[in-house]
Amino acid sequence: MDRIGLREVNATGSTPRNEGTFGTGRPSHPVPRPAPLVGEGLSFTFSPPGRSRKAPAPRKFVFQDVNIQTHPDELVAIVGPTGTGKSTLLRCLGRFLAPATGRVLLQGKEITRPSSRIALIHQSIATFPWMTALENVKLALKCKDISEGESETIARRMLRLVGLQEMAQHYPKEMSGGMRQKIAIARALAAEPAVLLMDEPFVHLDELTAAALRREIYSLVFNPATTLQSVVLVSHNLHEVVELADRVLVMVGSPARIVEEVRITMPHPRSYRDPPFYEYLDHLTGRLEQPSPEVLKA
Ligand SMILES: Nc1ncnc2c1ncn2[C@@H]1O[C@H](COP(=O)(O)OP(=O)(O)OP(=O)(O)O)[C@@H](O)[C@H]1O
Numbered sequence: 001m002d003r004i005g006l007r008e009v010n011a012t013g014s015t016p017r018n019e020g021t022f023g024t025g026r027p028s029h030p031v032p033r034p035a036p037l038v039g040e041g042l043s044f045t046f047s048p049p050g051r052s053r054k055a056p057a058p059r060k061f062v063f064q065d066v067n068i069q070t071h072p073d074e075l076v077a078i079v080g081p082t083g084t085g086k087s088t089l090l091r092c093l094g095r096f097l098a099p100a101t102g103r104v105l106l107q108g109k110e111i112t113r114p115s116s117r118i119a120l121i122h123q124s125i126a127t128f129p130w131m132t133a134l135e136n137v138k139l140a141l142k143c144k145d146i147s148e149g150e151s152e153t154i155a156r157r158m159l160r161l162v163g164l165q166e167m168a169q170h171y172p173k174e175m176s177g178g179m180r181q182k183i184a185i186a187r188a189l190a191a192e193p194a195v196l197l198m199d200e201p202f203v204h205l206d207e208l209t210a211a212a213l214r215r216e217i218y219s220l221v222f223n224p225a226t227t228l229q230s231v232v233l234v235s236h237n238l239h240e241v242v243e244l245a246d247r248v249l250v251m252v253g254s255p256a257r258i259v260e261e262v263r264i265t266m267p268h269p270r271s272y273r274d275p276p277f278y279e280y281l282d283h284l285t286g287r288l289e290q291p292s293p294e295v296l297k298a
Pocket residue numbers: 046047062080081082083084085086087088089236
């Protein structure tokens with residue numbers, strides 16, 4: 001068990017703080033920095049349809065009492081069965097949706113609306129077909145009070161970061177799916193976010209393109225040239241999760257809760273050929289197949 005860094009979480013869905021478990025196994029930073037992103041006591045509810053207005057059905061919980069904290073330079077993955085509420089949780093963490101309970105702290109300060117310091121990349125590859133790669137990236141800088149020249153310099157720097165500087169004047173239709181997703185990543189990074197939320201970012205790519213992008217993504221997002229401090233990744237692909245995540249949160253049940261965190265201590269870049277890779281994979285697969293005691297209680 002210890003070898004692969006498993007931890008049960010307590011009834012409120014958080015790891016007990018006094019165990020100091022929210023780490024990546026890396027040496028701690030000399031000056032303590034606030035956690036890039038904290039979700040505290042988050043729940044999300046909706047009204048199921050089908051009852052009269054006078055006697056509305058009780059609101060239904062998608063997830064309840066979810067606590068998440070990211071650390072600097074950490075990639076945290078959230079896994080769980082389909083329909084558990086992972087995408088909804090990610091949107092609450094970015095305050096694109098309002099949670100029913102709880103609060104979100106960005107670098108120690110509560111936020112109640114979307115912030116330019118949190119970027120979201122989702123599964124549909126969102127590039128605008130009528131704009132060149134450069135224009136697509138510059139779009140992220142529109143609301144910033146900077147000159148056209150500065151905006152172009154930043155956008156070109158981001159394109160260079162994702163290796164697409166040669167494609168600046170090309171349109172999305174002239175690019176592969178992987179290149180378009182890299183443009184979306186360059187655009188997200190151009191806004192200088194502290195936190196990047198990724199919802200199944202590789203799901204519409206063929207396996208070879210996805211594997212190539214996965215190999216690059218970790219060094220790309222945590223490149224010192226970016227302002228990024230944490231990434232939260234939602235993925236169904238456990239292979240992808242074991243390859244990329246420093247920590248994996250397992251979300252199951254109805255209402256869903258985070259029932260376990262698994263710290264992945266293998267150094268990056270990782271390969272499925274590394275011996276512990278399949279131990280992590282087996283454990284996560286088993287955890288998603290078997291309902292936990294918390295789920296049965298729920
Ligand atoms: N406003 C809403 N009205 C009705 N149902 C909602 C609402 N918001 C969320 N849900 C329900 O919450 C559940 C969670 O949805 P969500 O898309 O977050 O799940 P997911 O874990 O991301 O699933 P998948 O793995 O398939 O992407 C779904 O069953 C969805 O129908």
